[in-house]
Amino acid sequence: MSKQYYAIIDVGSNTVRLVIYLRDKSGRLREVENVKSVARLSTFLHDDGKLSKDGINKLISTLNSFNEVLETYQLEESICVATAAIRQSVNQEEIIDNVSRKTGVDMRIISEKEEAFYGYLAVVNSTSISEGYTVDIGGGSTEVTYFKDRKLIHSHSFPFGAITLKQRFFKNDLPTEDEFADLRQFLKNSFATLSWLRDGKVPLIGIGGGARNVVQIDQNLKEYPLAGLHQYKMNDSDLSFIKNYLFTLSMKKLQKVEGLSKDRADIILPATEVFHTLYETVQAEGFILSRKGLRDGVFYELLTQGMGTNLFPSVLEESIQELINDYDLNIKQIHHVQHLAKELFDQFHEKGVGSFSKEDWKELKMASYVFNLGQYIDDEASAQHTFYLLANRTIDGLMHIDRLKLALMASFKNKTVFKQFIHPYKKWFLKDEQHRIRKLGAFLKFCYCLDSTRRGAVQDLKVETEKDDLKITLYCTKDYMPEEYQTEKQKKHLEKSLKKKIELNFEEVES
Structure with missing residues (x-):
């Protein structure tokens, strides 16, 4: 092709x-x-x-x-x-x-209405955010939208952008305090003209070069350990800090700020003020960057022609399918492991083993699609490759912290390697959450060992509790010696996470 x-x-x-x-x-x-x-x-x-x-x-x-x-x-x-x-x-x-x-x-x-629509369309087809505001500040206009349940409710185009705001309010490249105050008041008054721009308490999604530069500056100042900008989240204090930090710099220093494009140095302050004032106006619960914007929205419209809708059914599922294609993953094996994992999960849940929740299953199922995908690059260091690829690749539909959780589960090898991978991000998680992620990783690795030869030898299973121990009977339709060897070898990681001894009993049954 x-x-x-x-x-x-x-x-x-x-x-x-x-x-x-x-x-x-x-x-x-x-x-x-x-x-x-x-x-x-x-x-x-x-x-x-x-x-x-x-x-x-x-x-x-x-x-x-x-x-x-x-x-x-x-x-x-x-x-x-x-x-x-x-x-x-x-x-x-x-x-x-x-x-x-x-x-x-x-x-x-394109009209003002179309420009706002394409920005909205790009956001809902590249994130899992179902309700929020979008803002896209260009050089001469600023588009804002509000969507709920992924449907566009309101949109508006303001006839000002980063360049025109600078020309109107700043006499020189950099503003005085009074000029900056006048700009802020003008923006407050402008946003107040729209009754739907208030008290949303939902995310504000930034689109375009101005938003991208603000996020890049924030990541550089924080020495952010993950790659990628899409779906990166900031809060009110982050925006305020960046604005005040940039305001103190001379033009010469502004042009050297890491993450700020030199050609945007003289217009970054108006753009940042638009984001901050709008954030406060709508009482947003976070400022999230979308790398996808107008250009992507135009093509999303093109790609969905004849579908009866402009919206992809599931952004995350599309992204997972993309990973499956890119790394040539065995979908037949994935579905078989998912079947075994669901059986084991449901029986654990029914018997109160491991305190598993419905949310745990959602995360486990997602991680099961991409477990050990780093094997595509190198079998010996597959855990390291799996973690790096998933943690540092943009996955539409996943915020950065969720992407990191996915990487930790899908790359699970043992407790030592898990600790090595999570170490730079330990402050991101409470101890209980670290334990939960490790438990899900160990569970997933155990389930993949049940199909280590990709033949579907283990067809079903049964869990029984005996005091503080577990007995798992595995019903097999083929020779199960390789699966028995691997699961016996790896079950210790699941035992440590569950704090229970596991006895495995393999039985051959008719297919």
Whole structure:
């Protein structure tokens, strides 16, 4: 099957960006190329509302340079969308005509409503957040939405962005205290005009370059140990600290801040103030970054055509399927181990062994799909590879702490290795939670040992309690010697977690 590439050019008020995606086996789009040009088109808008000739020429030269990149790919589809700077121009037709004639690019100007919708769509199709607010501050506009049960309820586009706020409120590159106070009051008043922007007590999801830079700064200041930005969570005090920290710096120092793009140094303060003021307005319960935004939303709409809905049924299930495809995991074995794991889990739960909960089963089932996937790279160091890959790979639908839990369960080898993996993150978990994760990891490893040869030799099981000990009878339809050897060898990890002795009894039965 030939590779399917898709391209989108996003003509923003601050940057013009080309992104090329590869459609993978699961049908999802994976970013393979990302080229940015800081055009700052909104600065070319004259008082009469026209985008100047210099602005048009800047856009044309940028698109022509992108065309050279596009020529190296065989594309299934190429889309070009433009937002606030072009949308607010009174000479839109002139711009579109010039772009078409001189670059061959058909540029589509998306409405304020569409821009907000695409941001929302990107968030609900790449996270498991069912209710929240989104905010996307560009150079010339700011889109906000509110969604509940994954459905868009409200949306609005404010006619100001990071560049236009800076131009309006700051005389120089950096604001005075009075200018910053005036900006804050203006934002408070603006957000107060929408009755639905208040007391939400749900997450505020940041989209776009400004939000990404704020998160990168926060991660660098904290020496954050995990890779990835998508679904990273900050709180009110984090946003406040970043804002106050950046305000104290000179432009020269701002341009050297780790995590802050040099070309955003002069507009990061207005963007940060938008996030912080909106956070306080809606009384958010966290600020979460979505790496997926307008560009992704446009393609999500394209990919879901004919489905009757723009929403993927389950974001997390899609991500797990992507991992199964990427690491060539044996789905037949996974389903058989899940069957045995469910039997063992239900009988433990029924007999009060291990204090397992319904939530434990959800996490166990998810980890069972990707258990020991690091074997794909190297069998000898599979636990290390499994942990690193899962802990440091973006998994749509999982917050960072949940991704870490998944990595710890799916990479479980023994208590020593578990302690080694969890050590840098010990402060993230209480002792009881550490024990629970280790118990689930040991349980999962035990269940995989029951199918160590991938033949489905063990078909069923029965748990009996004898005083403080457990007797597990395993009914087999094939020679079970390899499974018996592995489970006898590994059961000690489950015994330590449950604080019970386990007697294993293998019985051959007719298939």
